[in-house]
Amino acid sequence: MRLVFAGTPAVAVPALRELATEHEIVAVVTRPDAPLGRKRVLTPSPVAVAAEELGMPVIKTARLDGDVTARITALHADLGVIVAYGGLVREPLLSAPSHGWINLHFSLLPRWRGAAPVQHALIAGDTEMGVSVFQLVPALDAGDLFASTPVSVPSAATADDVLGIFAEEGASLTRDVVSGIADGSAVAVPQHGVPTLAPKLTLQDGLLDWTAPLAEVFARFRGVTPEPGAHTTIAGDRLKVLAAAPSNDAPLEPGHLRATKTALLVGTATAPLAVTRVQPAGKGAMAATDWWRGLRADETTVLGSGGSGA
The missing domain is CATH 3.10.25.10 (Formyl transferase, C-terminal domain)
Incomplete structure (x- = not known):
């Protein structure tokens, strides 16, 4: 499969590395370099660093605008994969890859749709947490599910700890879904249950x-x-x-x-x-x-x- 991968933080890196072992990553889309530390030094995202180590072409952008859409469309990708990129994928980019886009999400959808699912799940005291891969659609985290699996969480784990665990588990799940899409065995089903929302924390x-x-x-x-x-x-x-x-x-x-x-x-x-x-x-x-x-x-x-x- 020819893949476009979109992600930014460290939690997206395991999925990128996992997919790179079996598929051709024709472009990696990530957020622009950001000022970090007391000296505010411009620093590339963890995904950008990993992509450059792997020799992949990188597109750094804060918005998936017309120019980025044209660049990605010209690559004739089979599938887009997004993991915590930090921006919205809208039409016509949503339909540019022949199989559209899939999203790795760190919750058992439809519970905790939004930017901070792990954080809200922990605050709420959820005893069951996990990861999901779904077909990206215009509505927030509402697409059909390809796979969803519970993941054991240590009783004292912080959000940072859990995200590290989910990043690894989600990478394997994403790899399996992409392989299923490639050979035609993957089936997506509608989400069931009452959605809850997980907006960014303040x-x-x-x-x-x-x-x-x-x-x-x-x-x-x-x-x-x-x-x-x-x-x-x-x-x-x-x-x-x-x-x-x-x-x-x-x-x-x-x-x-x-x-x-x-x-x-x-x-x-x-x-x-x-x-x-x-x-x-x-x-x-x-x-x-x-x-x-x-x-x-x-x-x-x-x-x-x-x-x-x-």
Whole structure:
């Protein structure tokens, strides 16, 4: 098969590499170089780096406009494959490859259609998660399913951890679907069930509510780590929570703090959350216990779940 592959982040790289072992990738479409780090150095996307290593032609574009459509159409591809590209494929590009486009999505569709399925699934406390490959259509993640499979997720895995697992599992699933399309055995069926939506998360989504039960607080921490990042407030300043786990220690009042040798316990509506790494405003990451000692506070100190900490 002659394939056009569209993707940008690291989670798309395993699928690109897997497909390259069996098919001809006639073009790789990815987002333009982006400024990264404190020095804002222009850096190619992980997909661009992988494509160049594999000797594939790369098209860097923020929009799949008329010019890009013409370039891709001229390649006479059999199939387009998209994995987290970060842009919409519209007509006439949608119909340019003879078999259209397929999309690897990190959810069990129709649950969690949208840009952040893994994050929303974790926040919601889903016990069943997985990956799907579907035929791309104009409506958001609504096309017929070629394949969908559950994937086991560790109980403490963050969104970053889960995306890494799903990237590998999804690469194999995508390879199988493309092979099925190539030999004519692949069959797509309509999605069944009530759709739920997973829009891109905002900074506000990372705010931890200490008045909620521990399970909900930890679920949100997992879902927003590393992006947009879990955080709370103290004396009106934002405090990033970088590493945490459930604790069996004695309950604390919501938002109240108590230090142990290895962690800083934060009270919730039930058991405490054990925070082990934080990043205060304007400072680097550090052990939560070191931050606590530098704060010279006591157990009357309270973290806020809104704009004002005490």
